[in-house]
Amino acid sequence: MNKNTISAAAVIVGATALALSAPLSASAHITASATSTAAGSYSVITFSVPHGCEASPTTAITIDIPEDILSVTPTRNTFWTFDRTMVPLDPPTDDASERTSQVIYTAITPLPSDARDSFELSVKLPMGEAGDVVEFPVTQTCEEGQELWVGEDVPSITLTAAEGDGHGHGGGHAEESEAEAETAAADAVPASSTEASGDVLARVLAGAGLIVGAAGLAFGITARRKAAK
Template sequence: MKNLMMMALVLAPTTAFAHASLETKTAPANSAYEAAIRIGHGCDGQPTLEVRVELPDGFTDAAPVAKDGWEASLAETASGVREIVWQGGSLPADAKETFAITGRLGDLPAGSALAFPTRQVCADAQIAWVERAAPGVDPHSLDRPAPVLTIADTGAVVGAAHAGDLAIERAWVRGVPPGAPVAGGYLTIVNSGTAPDRLLGGSTDFAGAVEVHEMAMTNGMMTMAPLPEGLPLPPGETVTLSPGGYHLMFLELSAPPKPGDTVTVTLDFAEAGPVEVTMPVSQFGAGAFPGGDGAGGHGHGEGDAHGTSHGSSH
């Protein structure tokens, strides 16, 4: 009974999860940024028919990401406030959905906050997520907090980096036992630009080579093979390297990455060039970014040589 009660507490929804919120809450200045705002519920049981997001100063070149069933436009209020408006769709009251805006962050000081006040309009009501916490006030104490982005100190963001229109997020390395010859690395890459790019590989002090690999099921056996031409990064899309799929393969390890450490890896892109990123090292067999809100679970073989076969000649 006690276990059931604990599980119920863990699984029970809370009002905090229902707030309109940004999926990526920190980003460095002078970079491309996608403001993806998560809408968690309707207006007292009514579906959401319109979503309006005010654009803060310091966020330029804003454009809505196309969304099936909705028409999006850039508007300006009578008071001169710029906003993105989605209309023509219907989001059920019990459904969750993301409305995204691409743009660029200006030369903003680290620690500054940019609010994206958001309004949901329903048939007979609306919810305004517009409250902003005063200095020293916990934002979680607000009833209708506006989604807020915090400008990060680039050097302090572990697992993240920017290069032009490419944003690297949640980059990490899976820890391996002493003596292991290879290790796997994972990350998410957002290409918010209009031109394609490719992840070619990289370099690091603890490995002789860093390649991009793909896992696939061949004749009933999970195999891994390098991508000689690199991994395509189409414009306007997000590409994820995760256990069981695309991943970085660190070969010829000179010092296997240890859980709890951080390592520096230089990623090579065909257009953006070399990009340095600091990656945290997870526990053995981990399946998600060690900082954590990704899905947990165990890995699928990259770097631990269990039940896999490599299709390359290293």
């Protein structure tokens, strides 16, 4: 195999590596996945934090709660403390006069920039139409710098149609629904994880195809040169 053949193969392999690595790095932002997306249902939403601010460890995660979510129960995390920001409800409901507008997780020990962690909130999703997007803006505070996960990068879930009377339970049924949601969170595999795995597999297979093609191209060029001689 001559130098030209080797160079051609190296270019194709390098391009394949870039094609595989670029989408992976671009997708490395804070995401949200839910045990239930049915409008009005109780759901445990998991916020996954895959990295710090560039090379700086994460010290706090602040999750903004949409106005139409009135019930929020944070899950404890061994390495973090949490607090809530409460605001008055206007008008108040029969059950509450205020709501949680933010949940703030503060690191006991900063999360290294090359490590990941996750945070769970049990919420009652708002009523809405299938396809409505519920956004949870997140502020990631680091030892140096800050990342605002908003706009196109905002963690969000998409509502599906309401199921039965899941949106109209009273107190006792609501507690049962929330407990069921928390139990489901322990057993369920977040949809975003499955989608991400499938996406990575597709890129790996595509990259393998390009590498095989590069090998075939190199072999063909070599064979033609030998025939010409």
